[in-house]
Amino acid sequence: MEAQNAPLLQHLRHAGEDEAKGRVRWWNRVIDVDEAKTQFLFSLPMIVTNASYYLIPLISAMFAGHLGDLELAGATLGNSWATVSGFAFMIGLSGALETLCGQAFGAKQYGKLGLYLQASCIVSLFFFVILSVLWYYTESLLILLHQDPAISRLAATYVKFLIPGLFAHGLLQNLLRFLQTQSIVEPLVVFSAVPMFIHICIAYALVNWTCLGIRGPALAGSISLWISCLMLGTYMFKTNKFEQTWEGFSSESLSYFLMTLELAIPSAAMVCLEYWAFEILVFLAGVMPDSEITTSLIAMCDNTECIAFTITYGLSAATSTRVANELGAGNSSKAKRAMFVSLELSLLLTLVVLLALGFGHSIWSSFFSNSPKIEKEFASMVPFLLVSILLDSVQGVVSGAARGCGWQHLATYISLPTFYVVGLTTSAVLGFHSKLYAKGLWIGLTCGLACQTIALLLLTFRGKWEGIDVKGTKTPVLRRFEFE
Template identity: 60%
Template sequence: MSSEKSYLESTEALLTDVGHRRRDDGERWWWWWKRVLDVEEARRQVLFSLPMIVSNVSFLSITLVSVMFAGHLGELQLAGATLANSWATVTGFAFMTGLSGGLETLCGQGFGAKLYRMLGIYLQSSCIISCFFSIIISILWFYTEPILVLLQQDAQISKTAALYIKYLIPGLFAYGFVQNILRFLQTQSILVPLVWFSVIPMSIHLGVAYALVNWTDLGFTGAPLAASISLWISFLSFSVYVFFAKEFEKTWEGFSLDSFRCVLTNLKLSLPSAAMVCLEYWAFELLVLFAGLMPNSELNTSLIAMCVNTEAIAYMITYGLSTTASTRVSNELGAGHPTRAKNAMAVTLKLSILLALAIVLVLAFGHNIWAASFSSSSLIINQFASMTPFLLISITIDSFQGVLSGVARGSGWQLLAAWVNMGTFYFIGMPIAVLLAFKFKLYAKGLWIGLICGLSSQAGVLLLISLCRKWSKIEFSEEVDRETRIFV
């Protein structure tokens, strides 16, 4: 009996000791993980980035869906719509997205500094700027056909693309306004409406595009018109929400003439921000043009186009972290907490690496399936497999630099970052790409290695700027009173 009691006591002691050890191991693991990553900040950033990803993908899908509907009408219509969408993105939509980047500094830091009234004024000034540049871009779009012919594009395809893009002009204005409102909401961490007012218009767009293309006499032109209608639906939905929602009682006090006085302040940030975005977009488009000059141009162009599209889709996911970094950094700087801003940047960089690794693993094991969605040619699928290692490297670096670009926008370093993009892409990346592709005859691989060199240089310089530049300097705007405080 005593031996049985002794056995039970020893067993109980052993189980207690094991429980303590497990609890100690768990506490030790949690302590180590908190040292590696600020868990609370990471959780906040993940919850912030998810709605941004959904919103960005939805607005990207509106124009892509229109191209798909147009493409089902014939090969000429597909070629014309694809060329028009590419031209519209490079010359219009990317520029409008970049212009709204000024608000990431102005509204982000204004909200952190509790200068709530200024957010609505900055939003109005940004819409004035977007409207002005939309008019200029619209004039350019009216001359799409002669410009494309001048760029050695097929005459018939250029004519079809010009017809398509004319019906996208109304959508350009709405797209610019939407991007501004997105930044206005984003910098205040108002996220749920971003999802609703992007997903719902996207869902409506499917029906509108189908009806205009198949049930009316518009046919081909119904596809771009549907995109314009859907973008205006989204803008009007956002506008009604901003005008009447209680969340904006402090940040939206109605229209004000003060917005005109802030235009110059806004331009100093929005134009460099637009340059940041466009310089990067144009670098990718140059790769496609270079591929068309190679001996086996059809194969190389297909490969580079597949890689560019894959990189763009991956970046749409990581762009959510870029906007998160921009918002967190600008809010903390506006509140006068540069140390917290740096901590937010560090957390976002760690999350970007984790996210990039997840995308890389999926692509590494599923690259053949992914390539088959673009082409049924075994040659292209095999060649894409040989490009995959280089693509994985570029996606990882692009994710890292995307966060640093967001930090630059949140800190008001747009002009400096634009010069960085110019130097790294066009004086380092592109020359190396041309040299490897044409001189050393590496062709598509050479082009992508050059891009990797450009991305690596860009990420390295932006990281150096983020680590060395002072984050606490304050500049006061001369155009408006001291409420327009900006951290630079």
């Protein structure tokens, strides 16, 4: 009996195995599971790391709020000014390393990574000097922008005590990119979370146990950023993991200064153009009728978009690293496949955010305000906000691919007209002329974001990746763009 049943059991077993293999093959056609797993495990620590560093200046502003309403307004304005004029710019400058170090690592030109890192730090120092002068005259600049004189004075004081932290932030971002391009991201969680918790203690002590006033939380931010930088730098110098990629300080790095600068400036422009467009939107909301409601709505949408983008930014970092590494190794087809997988993951994770915001927008709006009018108006803006978050999730990934390819300058040429000609012009027309107010402002910028996303998709999908082999060349940067 057992002998008679054995062929049948074998047949059923093989049929089950074939069916399972078929399911696996079907799933692999939809998404490359191994690549998706690699990118997810890479992007998760990057999301936590970037969120932790983002919270340091934000926590400082929160502690300033305990000093009084005027101090809260000054710290909020100062933190916003510091972000758009300094911190975001430093993040953008470090994007040059995503191309340089990423492709050099893929090409196994390990010695160049340390040289590129030093060159990028020199670039950061160069712009730190310029931005420090700009920050020193913050009060005059804010008054020139028609901000309240009393708030501007406190904001200027706040920003001046953040100046030491600006250079630390620049060095920190360079170190992050240096490690990121080598796919060393797990330790970053510890080296970002620990300083954030230390920062809470320092800010509490300086606000409650000293007479520094608004200078206290700002000084705490600078101290914590230096702690973060020194912790990460010590890890890099002391561990044995970087014996090949860090060979010590060398004057040879100066020869890479101009090449790094050439990539750093468009990288910074890629980041800042979007930041500045959203800030202009807040400014436009402030000169509309019922400006208090309009400004609150735009600020709520802006903050929601930024929080949602932290997920995309982690995947963007994974995309730029994977694309740069594969192009450096001469594997253009794998580089393109990595970008497709990132897009699939980004859309999947964004779908979760969209569902949560779509069904829970009333709960979310209650975190910002208890006003029934604000809640009702925000609910009417949610559909447009969902569209902008979806578009941002796509453009974040393709922007990462552009950085990995070294096409930052092309992405900048795309962002400038889409945001400032299409986006802000449409916002002004719909917001003021059509009297749609907050909705009009957000719809206009979403139009600009849609144009940017479509153009970046054409850039990456139609750009010639095949046949590019940078392995063994003097520099791994891809400077020429050709259509397929």
